[in-house]
Amino acid sequence: MPLTALRTQPTAALIRTVITSYGDGHHDAPLGSALRVDARPLRNPPEDPAVREQMLRTNGLDPHVRDYVLATPGAERLIERSFRRALALLALSDQHRVDMHVLCGGGRHRSVVVAEELAARLQAVGYGVETEHRHIDRPVLG
Template sequence: MNDQPSQKSVEPARVVLVTGASGAGRSTAINALEDLGFEAIDNLPLSLVERLLDGPARSAPLALGIDVRNRDFSTDAMVALLDNLAADPDTSAELLYLDCRTDVLIRRYSETRRRHPLAPSETPDIGIAREMELLVSVRARADRLIETSELTVHDLKAEIGEKFGTAASVKLSISVESFSYKRGLPRGADMVLDVRFLANPHWEETLRDLDGRSPAVQTFVASDPRFADFFARTIDLTQSLLPAFKDEGKTSLTLAFGCTGGQHRSVALAEKAAKALAAAGWQVSTRHRELERRGLLGGPAAEMGMQT
């Protein structure tokens, strides 16, 4: 007979780090997470995050706003923090990145007549450009990315509710992503499919410099005899699982397609799958990780806001 006291398994502490372009809606996101039951702390210095997590256990998940204006902020420090949190078995950390087009940010600063924090004595567009460059590697590490250019405050709050809420009534949102196996699997992906077996447009000189958003590339990929059956089965499988995920209380799901370079086949599949799922009534967003890293996208792909 074991006299040792029984030990209950402890769930990892949930932490959502919220950052992004100044003016993209970070404060709104923090407030929305607080409304969902998160303990919210904004403008927390990076050096204090791990000390905070080493403190007394909390019953509520944490939402921590990270601002480039903090005196100890640096890209290297942020990436190191993300690596440390990912390696901590007692912590379940996610990075939420709020993004926005440059022209929209400029308009917002013009309307509020505020100075950009990285260009207090210069025009906002200079500060916006500096911040975008500073945050490139942080943005690439985002587990969840919300593009706020076309969102109102109420839209953004609803988006946060859908992605982070736990109520059974919360709608399930789907992110379809493309990536390169050379750079590793995408963080937070729920379903990953390898499409390297399809014919590679890279070896067609007229297609090499294009990417999977191009109709010519999509036609080439779809002409592979193995494509039609694979794609049909993938969509059927995904759609058969989505209601079950939703019934389990899951609020978001990431479907990722990978190929060698993350430029042609995976992008084409992600685009086609996103359109098929949106046409079926699901709320879908697309993201192309390697195109973002190479600066081939002005921002995350547009949301397809269709919902059952």
């Protein structure tokens, strides 16, 4: 399977976290042990008639999509809780990597935004992070 979007964040820190976003509807979830973050309860941009057309042409790396997802009720709570869990796991050992799998329905919008936000927060406190967006280039599901 080709890697559709792999982004290594610029940092001097060693990579301690790999965050993979994906769409559960594609039925090829990443394998391995990971902290799982489910972004499906957040508002799904393509389901909102007011922004559907724009969202069909964009993904979670677009600033408008980012703002839309982060303005969803519960988004900050989900991200902060996941960030705190990752920090707790990272604090347990300096030797091990902590992987995070962030999912939504199609892997283009919500999971990408949440993965990028988690990466930014972990970088801000000094952890090296790599992000992979498995389904960002796939068509919107449903």
